[in-house]
Amino acid sequence: MKWVLLLLVALSLRFRTADSVYDYFRLPTALRPQKYDLRILTRLEDEGNLSFNGTVKIKLEALQNTKNITLHSKDLEIDEAQITLRQVSGEGLKDNCVSSTEVNPNHDFYILHTCQELVAGHAYELELPFSAELQDQLVGYYRSSYVDPVSNETRWITITQFEPAYARMAFPCFDEPGYKAVFDITLGYHNKFTGLSNMPAKATKPHESLPDYVWSEFEESVPMSTYLVAYTVNDFTHKSSTLLTGPLFRTWARPNAIDQCDYAAEFGPKVLKYYEQLFGLKFPLPKVDQIAIPDFNAGAMENWGLVAYSESSLLYSKEYTSQENEKDIASTVAHELAHQWFGNLVTMNWWTDLWLNEGFATYVAGLGVEYIQPDWRFMEQATMSSLLTVFRKDSFNSSHPISRPIEMVSEISESFDEISYEKGSSVIRMMHLFLGEESFRSGLKSYLEKYAYKNAEQDNLWESLTLAAHKAGSLPKNYDLKTIMDSWTLQTGYPMVNVTRNYTARTAKLSQERYHLNTDISREHRRECWWVPLSYTSQEKKDFNNTAPKAWLECDKNGDSLPKTISDLPGPDQWVIFNNQLSSPYKVNYDARNWKLLIDTLNSEEYQTIDVVNRAQLIDDVLYFAWTGEQDYEIALGVINYLQRERELLPWKSAFNSLMTVSDFFRKLPNYMYFKSYMKKLITPIYEHLNGINDTYSTIQQKDKVTLKGMVASWACSYQVSDCVDQALSYFRSWRAEANPDENNPVPLGVRGNVYCTSIEHGSDEDWEFLWTRYEMANVASEKETILNALACSKEVWLVQRYLERIFVPNGEIRKQDSVSVFQSIAANDVGFLLAKKYLMDNVDSISKFFHPQFEAMSDIMKPLSEQIFSRKDYNEFKTFISNSKEQLKDLDQAIDQTLEQILTNVQWKERNYHQFTRAIQRFLVSK
Numbered sequence: 001m002k003w004v005l006l007l008l009v010a011l012s013l014r015f016r017t018a019d020s021v022y023d024y025f026r027l028p029t030a031l032r033p034q035k036y037d038l039r040i041l042t043r044l045e046d047e048g049n050l051s052f053n054g055t056v057k058i059k060l061e062a063l064q065n066t067k068n069i070t071l072h073s074k075d076l077e078i079d080e081a082q083i084t085l086r087q088v089s090g091e092g093l094k095d096n097c098v099s100s101t102e103v104n105p106n107h108d109f110y111i112l113h114t115c116q117e118l119v120a121g122h123a124y125e126l127e128l129p130f131s132a133e134l135q136d137q138l139v140g141y142y143r144s145s146y147v148d149p150v151s152n153e154t155r156w157i158t159i160t161q162f163e164p165a166y167a168r169m170a171f172p173c174f175d176e177p178g179y180k181a182v183f184d185i186t187l188g189y190h191n192k193f194t195g196l197s198n199m200p201a202k203a204t205k206p207h208e209s210l211p212d213y214v215w216s217e218f219e220e221s222v223p224m225s226t227y228l229v230a231y232t233v234n235d236f237t238h239k240s241s242t243l244l245t246g247p248l249f250r251t252w253a254r255p256n257a258i259d260q261c262d263y264a265a266e267f268g269p270k271v272l273k274y275y276e277q278l279f280g281l282k283f284p285l286p287k288v289d290q291i292a293i294p295d296f297n298a299g300a301m302e303n304w305g306l307v308a309y310s311e312s313s314l315l316y317s318k319e320y321t322s323q324e325n326e327k328d329i330a331s332t333v334a335h336e337l338a339h340q341w342f343g344n345l346v347t348m349n350w351w352t353d354l355w356l357n358e359g360f361a362t363y364v365a366g367l368g369v370e371y372i373q374p375d376w377r378f379m380e381q382a383t384m385s386s387l388l389t390v391f392r393k394d395s396f397n398s399s400h401p402i403s404r405p406i407e408m409v410s411e412i413s414e415s416f417d418e419i420s421y422e423k424g425s426s427v428i429r430m431m432h433l434f435l436g437e438e439s440f441r442s443g444l445k446s447y448l449e450k451y452a453y454k455n456a457e458q459d460n461l462w463e464s465l466t467l468a469a470h471k472a473g474s475l476p477k478n479y480d481l482k483t484i485m486d487s488w489t490l491q492t493g494y495p496m497v498n499v500t501r502n503y504t505a506r507t508a509k510l511s512q513e514r515y516h517l518n519t520d521i522s523r524e525h526r527r528e529c530w531w532v533p534l535s536y537t538s539q540e541k542k543d544f545n546n547t548a549p550k551a552w553l554e555c556d557k558n559g560d561s562l563p564k565t566i567s568d569l570p571g572p573d574q575w576v577i578f579n580n581q582l583s584s585p586y587k588v589n590y591d592a593r594n595w596k597l598l599i600d601t602l603n604s605e606e607y608q609t610i611d612v613v614n615r616a617q618l619i620d621d622v623l624y625f626a627w628t629g630e631q632d633y634e635i636a637l638g639v640i641n642y643l644q645r646e647r648e649l650l651p652w653k654s655a656f657n658s659l660m661t662v663s664d665f666f667r668k669l670p671n672y673m674y675f676k677s678y679m680k681k682l683i684t685p686i687y688e689h690l691n692g693i694n695d696t697y698s699t700i701q702q703k704d705k706v707t708l709k710g711m712v713a714s715w716a717c718s719y720q721v722s723d724c725v726d727q728a729l730s731y732f733r734s735w736r737a738e739a740n741p742d743e744n745n746p747v748p749l750g751v752r753g754n755v756y757c758t759s760i761e762h763g764s765d766e767d768w769e770f771l772w773t774r775y776e777m778a779n780v781a782s783e784k785e786t787i788l789n790a791l792a793c794s795k796e797v798w799l800v801q802r803y804l805e806r807i808f809v810p811n812g813e814i815r816k817q818d819s820v821s822v823f824q825s826i827a828a829n830d831v832g833f834l835l836a837k838k839y840l841m842d843n844v845d846s847i848s849k850f851f852h853p854q855f856e857a858m859s860d861i862m863k864p865l866s867e868q869i870f871s872r873k874d875y876n877e878f879k880t881f882i883s884n885s886k887e888q889l890k891d892l893d894q895a896i897d898q899t900l901e902q903i904l905t906n907v908q909w910k911e912r913n914y915h916q917f918t919r920a921i922q923r924f925l926v927s928k
């Protein structure tokens with residue numbers, strides 16, 4: 001069918017012009033842009049007609065002879081009559097022109113047919129005028145607004161968001177990351193505004209005809225990809241950073257939020273400086289601006305020299321920013337600044353290797369935050385979050401490899417997912433740990449130097465690192481990184497390593513297979529092979545800090561796993577643990593006896609002799625194995641029973657993460673009462689140890705205890721542990737009693753989200769209205785977000801329904817950037833779930849139009865629904881809904897497969913494990 005269509009399109013194009021049989025989604029390769037001269041005039045005066053227009057002059061080098069110029073343009077008006085084309089170098093300097101143009105909307109192509117053939121080796125200059133309306137779709141060159149508190153008037157600003165493929169909505173260009181060019185940008189705007197772009201401004205002149213308008217010209221950029229180009233016209237103010245070394249560093253926000261800029265203004269340059277040391281390469285631009293945009297879809301975007309953020313990802317307020325928000329701000333800034341090297345200086349050739357950008361930025365951000373705030377124990381938390389995410393997402397058959405072929409533009413957006421970010425960063429960490437510091441750093445440095453201002457693919461990275469590792473002796477000479485790492489980046493999934501000990505011979509046999517959550521997948525589909533670095537320790541050695549591999553699981557030429565036996569293990573009364581500190585993303589299953597030894601230690605005073613990261617690993621592994629039947633729930637509950645003693649963050653994080661998946665549907669099942677009692681039994685000791693939700697923050701020394709307290713409080717209130725609900729309600733009551741609640745908030749910062757949610761869940765209509773008013777009045781974006789999510793906790797059907805109907809309203813009270821998260825919060829609530837499901841099914845058409853062209857949002861709103869469906873009947877209903885909504889859910893193939901597989905695994909769990917699990921809980925309820 002696809003082929004027939006392709007042929008039809010090809011034929012129809014042939015019919016129009018003989019040249020255009022080209023119907024491939026990648027640009028033809030006959031031409032290379034070298035330089036763009038971009039002039040853009042932004043009109044923000046007339047609220048009814050916010051628009052921009054401009055011209056782009058592109059200097060092109062012909063690599064092959066060609067009679068057409070194919071570039072990207074989407075939703076732009078182009079006045080064909082004003083297009084010019086001339087030859088600027090090469091012999092002859094013949095006249096040239098554009099004879100006709102056509103568009104190929106499937107690929108956003110704008111195709112210009114030239115009067116004369118362009119000749120290989122010559123250079124040309126193409127000039128195109130363009131214009132468009134400034135819309136609020138959060139991509140391309142778009143408008144954003146805020147209300148000025150003094151005049152109560154709406155103020156308009158503009159910003160770009162080009163990644164991955166939206167530069168084409170702002171100006172005609174060769175919009176692929178491999179086409180690096182230099183950019184000479186000039187912005188025209190009313191002189192009451194400021195214009196910013198990637199480079200510093202070099203001159204400002206009055207506009208030739210428009211009164212009070214200026215042209216601001218920026219310095220020429222370094223060679224860069226189109227998706228990193230950025231500009232903004234705004235009336236913001238800024239804070240300059242005080243760090244004296246390094247480039248000029250400014251942080252911008254709307255005037256009423258300027259005092260929320262200090263934090264990022266100080267953190268940014270520190271982390272930039274750390275990267276200069278880490279990579280051994282100076283930041284190449286003369287300045288960095290970071291700017292907080294009121295309407296911004298992503299958390300942040302790494303535009304070279306002009307990094308854009310949503311307000312909640314950049315702005316910090318002492319009174320309103322919780323420690324969790326503070327960590328998010330620091331890690332977001334660290335992430336975007338890491339991209340200045342990984343992504344901006346060296347860019348992936350094509351989106352297939354997006355993980356080189358996102359995986360690195362995610363990993364390196366962890367190093368950056370850890371360096372600047374060592375007391376946060378950030379790296380271990382980031383590592384754990386990443387691994388927990390990988391173990392979940394990549395356990396689905398419908399997952400995909402880190403490095404994935406991209407054959408359609410829609411697949412580019414799909415790639416910004418947990419696999420690129422979290423699995424990407426996990427395999428980089430694995431490499432860092434098995435190569436050691438020196439090889440890792442020197443390999444990266446030579447890679448960055450070699451490909452600076454150019455493009456690279458993963459093989460280039462393997463090569464630089466292998467060279468460095470062989471030189472330093474940190475990798476056996478007969479191993480190369482390509483063989484090892486291809487098994488991690490080109491294959492979907494991760495291995496489960498089975499360890500079967502021979503207790504008398506003191507050996508262990510190791511084997512591997514892919515771990516699948518979906519039990520319908522046959523053994524045949526599990527026989528993949530990974531190169532697995534094996535570190536391990538035992539009850540007597542306990543050298544958990546040694547993450548260097550003692551051995552490897554290897555694969556033969558056919559991709560089969562080679563058998564492996566480990567010897568010199570301890571005696572029969574001692575446990576062993578593999579994968580010290582979870583240095584690689586794999587699961588480990590042991591024989592029953594080893595599990596039993598582990599359970600004994602965990603449930604004793606000695607439990608802390610097992611490293612905290614490995615305690616978290618044991619919990620995650622055993623709960624997964626119980627889910628899919630590799631272990632039974634007796635063993636799994638035997639492991640997590642020790643949590644009654646546990647006082648550290650990571651094991652709790654791991655446990656909550658897994659128990660959440662069961663809790664999501666157990667809440668709706670008749671045996672819930674047992675689960676609830678069981679959860680109470682587990683949580684009560686830690687809740688009391690942390691002093692509940694009382695404001696004890698000034699006495700907590702360790703930062704990660706604050707995180708733990710917040711996490712425990714939210715579970716405690718939803719399982720009605722101890723005084724949690726009463727305390728939450730009483731905090732909320734004292735807030736309501738404040739004469740000026742927008743100035744004074746007695747609710748402790750660390751538990752605000754939880755207190756608000758619990759109070760709305762148990763509260764009155766007036767409580768809802770009170771909180772909604774606080775949303776309207778708040779001047780700190782993260783506080784607004786916290787409130788929006790808490791408002792979804794109501795159990796009052798009409799309130800929830802009314803709230804649902806406020807979400808997808810163009811120019812409504814809820815910003816488009818927040819709509820996905822509000823819908824998700826409603827769907828995660830038991831009452832909201834049914835309403836949200838129905839609302840989506842009834843309104844799928846208008847919702848998908850609301851998000852256009854960002855269709856990915858549709859997959860995000862299906863996700864929380866799929867996590868709570870667990871019966872075959874509801875599975876079939878959802879499947880029917882999806883097949884009836886083909887048009888609205890277009891280009892979401894991957895997300896749909898994942899959604900359906902998620903539901904299927906829930907159904908499997910219910911059918912296989914519900915009764916076994918209930919019986920196991922009942923036994924644990926009466927024991928110890």
Ligand code: BES
Nearest residue numbers: 163164298299300301302331332335416
């Ligand atoms: N390069 C991305 C921004 C992006 C995301 C562009 C998705 C296009 C599609 C940026 O570096 C990023 O990763 N932002 C994250 C936040 C970060 C701290 C993980 C985001 O926006 O969620």
Ligand code: ZN
Nearest residue numbers: 335339358361
């Ligand atoms: Zn990123």
